[in-house]
Amino acid sequence: MRYLYFILIFLISSFLYLFLNFYDNGWQFLQPFLVALLLIYFNSEKEWVYYTFALLAGFFIDSFTGIFGLHAVIFVIIVFVLKSLQVTILSSKNILSIILLTLFSFVVFWLLFWASDLIFNWDLYIIDNNLIKPILKMTGINIFLVIFLHLIYYNFWVKRHDQKQSF
Amino acid sequence: MLRQNLKFFLIFITIIALFILFKNGQIFDLGIIFRKSFSPEKFNTTLLSFPDNLEEEYKNLLVENNQLKELKQENNELRELLELKNKKEYNLAVVNILSRDPLNRNILIIDAGRDRGIENGQAVVVSNGIVVGKIIDAGIDSSKLRLLTDHFSKLAVKIGDDRNVSGILSGSLGLVMELSFIPQEQEIKKGDIVVTADIDPKIPSGLVVGQIENVEFEQEELFKEASVLPLINYEVLFTLAVITQS
Numbered sequence: 001m002r003y004l005y006f007i008l009i010f011l012i013s014s015f016l017y018l019f020l021n022f023y024d025n026g027w028q029f030l031q032p033f034l035v036a037l038l039l040i041y042f043n044s045e046k047e048w049v050y051y052t053f054a055l056l057a058g059f060f061i062d063s064f065t066g067i068f069g070l071h072a073v074i075f076v077i078i079v080f081v082l083k084s085l086q087v088t089i090l091s092s093k094n095i096l097s098i099i100l101l102t103l104f105s106f107v108v109f110w111l112l113f114w115a116s117d118l119i120f121n122w123d124l125y126i127i128d129n130n131l132i133k134p135i136l137k138m139t140g141i142n143i144f145l146v147i148f149l150h151l152i153y154y155n156f157w158v159k160r161h162d163q164k165q166s167f
Numbered sequence: 168m169l170r171q172n173l174k175f176f177l178i179f180i181t182i183i184a185l186f187i188l189f190k191n192g193q194i195f196d197l198g199i200i201f202r203k204s205f206s207p208e209k210f211n212t213t214l215l216s217f218p219d220n221l222e223e224e225y226k227n228l229l230v231e232n233n234q235l236k237e238l239k240q241e242n243n244e245l246r247e248l249l250e251l252k253n254k255k256e257y258n259l260a261v262v263n264i265l266s267r268d269p270l271n272r273n274i275l276i277i278d279a280g281r282d283r284g285i286e287n288g289q290a291v292v293v294s295n296g297i298v299v300g301k302i303i304d305a306g307i308d309s310s311k312l313r314l315l316t317d318h319f320s321k322l323a324v325k326i327g328d329d330r331n332v333s334g335i336l337s338g339s340l341g342l343v344m345e346l347s348f349i350p351q352e353q354e355i356k357k358g359d360i361v362v363t364a365d366i367d368p369k370i371p372s373g374l375v376v377g378q379i380e381n382v383e384f385e386q387e388e389l390f391k392e393a394s395v396l397p398l399i400n401y402e403v404l405f406t407l408a409v410i411t412q413s
Contacts, residue, residue, distance in 0.1 A: 055179055
């Protein structure tokens with residue numbers, strides 16, 4: 001049943017990704033796949049699940065963009081960094097860890113894009129002064145979405161069914 | 168735990184790298200394998216093979232395309248000349264420009280001469296009936312014509328709506344034409360059309376020459392002067408016609 005939910009989340013993210021990319025006024029910077037990846041990461045204990053989700057989500061976006069494999073690599077790196085942090089310094093189970101990890105994951109996401117743009121001149125996302133504002137705005141919305149959806153899930157599902165959180 | 172995470176990370180990075188290499192066809196082209204397995208061999212050879220003489224064909228088509236464009240332009244000009252001939256009842260000898268005089272670019276050499284009824288002093292027009300010059304040296308099968316912008320060119324013209332103002336048009340520096348000997352009391356203004364006068368028996372009257380650009384007028388002078396702009400660009404003349412009989 002849980003995997004069915006994951007597939008459903010993937011489909012919703014795909015729909016939202018394609019839908020949001022029709023708009024050119026900053027909404028394309030909303031990253032439904034990254035939000036979904038973080039939600040799955042926070043609520044799954046099996047590594048192969050969120051790594052596979054990162055791979056598939058990355059390849060899905062890459063099939064619409066110019067550089068095949070870039071999003072997939074970045075998503076897998078984000079998962080690796082989050083997991084490494086979780087098993088070393090941020091191992092507590094409170095909501096602060098989730099907020100910090102979410103914040104950190106988005107910083108890593110844009111940092112990697114900026115670095116790839118700087119090194120290879122790929123121009124996948126044009127990161128200039130005019131677009132910094134919508135990127136920051138959408139990053140804020142992304143972080144809020146992750147935390148909000150996770151809180152809803154935690155309070156209305158995990159508590160009710162008396163389950164333990166993934167960490 | 169950390170080691171297991173690293174193991175997963177490396178496995179998935181390897182998978183991504185393999186996908187990228189497969190997609191770019193650097194290990195082997197997945198697309199060709201699919202095509203071979205799903206379509207007959209002959210389709211592959213006919214559809215996927217690159218034509219050998221593509222570049223040569225492209226060059227030939229480019230040449231042909233340019234020739235067709237020139238033919239189209241020539242055809243349009245000849246049609247207009249034919250209409251002019253029918254409308255005004257002139258005898259026209261359609262001629263091509265062979266070359267320009269290397270010393271004076273306002274003298275053109277055309278491919279028709281006395282064999283086609285061309286004589287010195289006849290008017291040369293373009294497709295829409297605008298006078299561009301006069302024949303100055305009619306040979307047996309080729310002639311020289313002097314454009315109106317040439318310094319030595321002289322042509323009697325009339326100006327104004329009722330065409331009662333006369334003057335002499337001469338070339339100036341090969342670019343514009345100067346209108347002189349216009350009596351002081353006659354009124355001319357910028358934008359007036361200049362047409363040929365009926366003084367010269369070899370040049371029909373009423374053929375358009377140009378448009379007045381600027382009028383110069385001084386109290387102590389007997390005559391007014393004006394500069395006249397040609398209505399067409401004399402540098403890109405293509406097909407011409409000599410009015411042999413009016």
